Amino acid sequence: MTVFSPEVRIRPGSGPATLLPSLPPLSVYVHVPWCVRKCPYCDFNSHEAPAELPENEYLDALQADLEQTLPLVWGRQVISVFIGGGTPSLLSAQALDRMLALLRSHLNLLPDAEITLEANPGASEASRFMDFAHSGVNRISLGIQSFNDEALKALGRIHDSQQARQAIEAAMKAVDRVNLDVMYALPGQTPAQSEQDILQAMSYETEHLSLYHLTLEPNTVFAKYPPVLPNDDDSAAMQDRLIELTASRGWNQYEISAYSKRGGHSRHNLNYWEFGDYIGIGPGAHGKLSFHDRIIRTATTRSPAQWMQNAIKRDGSHYAHNARVTPKDLPFEFMLNVLRLKEGVPAQYFQERTGVPLANILPVIKRNIEKGLLASDPVRIRTTDLGWRFLNDLQEAFLPDEGS
Ligand SMILES: C[S@@+](CC[C@H](N)C(=O)[O-])C[C@H]1O[C@@H](n2cnc3c(N)ncnc32)[C@H](O)[C@@H]1O
Numbered sequence: 001m002t003v004f005s006p007e008v009r010i011r012p013g014s015g016p017a018t019l020l021p022s023l024p025p026l027s028v029y030v031h032v033p034w035c036v037r038k039c040p041y042c043d044f045n046s047h048e049a050p051a052e053l054p055e056n057e058y059l060d061a062l063q064a065d066l067e068q069t070l071p072l073v074w075g076r077q078v079i080s081v082f083i084g085g086g087t088p089s090l091l092s093a094q095a096l097d098r099m100l101a102l103l104r105s106h107l108n109l110l111p112d113a114e115i116t117l118e119a120n121p122g123a124s125e126a127s128r129f130m131d132f133a134h135s136g137v138n139r140i141s142l143g144i145q146s147f148n149d150e151a152l153k154a155l156g157r158i159h160d161s162q163q164a165r166q167a168i169e170a171a172m173k174a175v176d177r178v179n180l181d182v183m184y185a186l187p188g189q190t191p192a193q194s195e196q197d198i199l200q201a202m203s204y205e206t207e208h209l210s211l212y213h214l215t216l217e218p219n220t221v222f223a224k225y226p227p228v229l230p231n232d233d234d235s236a237a238m239q240d241r242l243i244e245l246t247a248s249r250g251w252n253q254y255e256i257s258a259y260s261k262r263g264g265h266s267r268h269n270l271n272y273w274e275f276g277d278y279i280g281i282g283p284g285a286h287g288k289l290s291f292h293d294r295i296i297r298t299a300t301t302r303s304p305a306q307w308m309q310n311a312i313k314r315d316g317s318h319y320a321h322n323a324r325v326t327p328k329d330l331p332f333e334f335m336l337n338v339l340r341l342k343e344g345v346p347a348q349y350f351q352e353r354t355g356v357p358l359a360n361i362l363p364v365i366k367r368n369i370e371k372g373l374l375a376s377d378p379v380r381i382r383t384t385d386l387g388w389r390f391l392n393d394l395q396e397a398f399l400p401d402e403g404s
């Protein structure tokens with residue numbers, strides 16, 4: 001078997017060598033591209049499922065995709081797996097079992113690795129959650145969005161609030177670790193309705209909540225036919241209120257949209273935000289991998305059919321992108337992630353994970369400490385409350401200079 005190595009495609013002359021003293025933790029993202037129906041606000045790589053999912057074809061391609069990535073991560077331990085989508089809960093118990101067996105047989109999965117599966121309450125039978133848990137899933141992330149039937153209808157969701165509640169109960173029975181995704185600033189939503197949604201979400205005492213401001217993404221039905229959304233004042237009031245409510249009930253907002261209890265942060269997402277490494281397999285999946293002298297980013301073809309066709313050729317043709325990150329872009333890429341975290345990261349991560357000396361960005365750091373956007377902390381890189389409010393400006397301060 002010829003194993004394609006993305007290394008051979010890296011263009012020479014893409015900047016000076018990056019020297020990493022050690023490699024960061026490694027995670028795995030698996031993309032499942034199908035949903036019952038496409039939601040009008042969604043720009044994820046998700047496609048309406050055919051009458052019968054091509055599960056075997058998908059898993060054969062997934063195996064081929066993984067096997068072509070393996071030479072890049074030989075021997076490394078994997079701390080987490082995230083099976084996202086799309087709607088992975090559409091997969092049969094047998095398919096999910098085969099997927100996890102594949103990951104276990106090919107990778108060095110830590111015995112206590114976090115294994116998350118994303119689920120839609122409209123595709124969430126309780127028995128299937130139990131089967132998923134028996135296969136090794138230990139965390140379920142549910143796309144609740146709202147507990148209000150009108151809002152769910154306006155969002156084009158395939159489930160109502162009762163199904164949302166049933167799915168939460170089923171998920172909490174199957175696994176200890178559950179996340180609920182809830183969105184706010186929904187079409188026609190009032191601040192009081194948003195508050196009700198947050199109160200209900202908190203009442204289940206899951207260990208994690210992801211609270212997202214609905215955004216109008218280009219190339220979605222909502223971008224073409226915009227619904228009537230709350231005005232800026234109302235959506236800012238909703239955001240302030242949910243921050244207040246979660247804090248008053250002991251939730252830890254550790255990232256812009258992520259809230260945890262009992263130390264239940266998402267280890268997988270935390271690894272992204274701490275500029276860790278990840279393999280991305282499945283259609284349209286992204287990866288970031290470090291080597292002692294460079295960092296590469298990969299992305300696979302978005303079309304499920306094309307990805308399946310190309311992955312099994314095992315010639316690398318399923319990659320849409322595969323290139324080294326130039327060292328001049330690394331400070332911005334690092335800051336784009338770590339500044340999202342309330343507590344930031346240890347300062348030494350910068351050099352350890354980018355290979356760029358911290359001294360190179362000290363003038364920018366100092367300038368932003370003076371502006372009150374970065375904390376004056378010798379051992380951590382972290383924002384102040386003000387910096388969090390003007391996060392885009394702060395992140396952009398680390399963009400490479402024109403012409404550098
Ligand atoms: C891949 S989906 C989660 C699982 C499943 N597909 C579902 O929707 O039930 C990830 C989450 O991103 C959030 N999301 C998707 N599109 C969004 C948008 N336009 N604005 C804000 N949040 C969005 C939703 O909360 C959604 O649950």
Ligand code: SF4
Pocket residue numbers: 034035037038039042043044046085086087120143
């Ligand atoms: S179910 Fe989730 S991934 Fe699928 S279209 Fe809706 S929001 Fe997107």
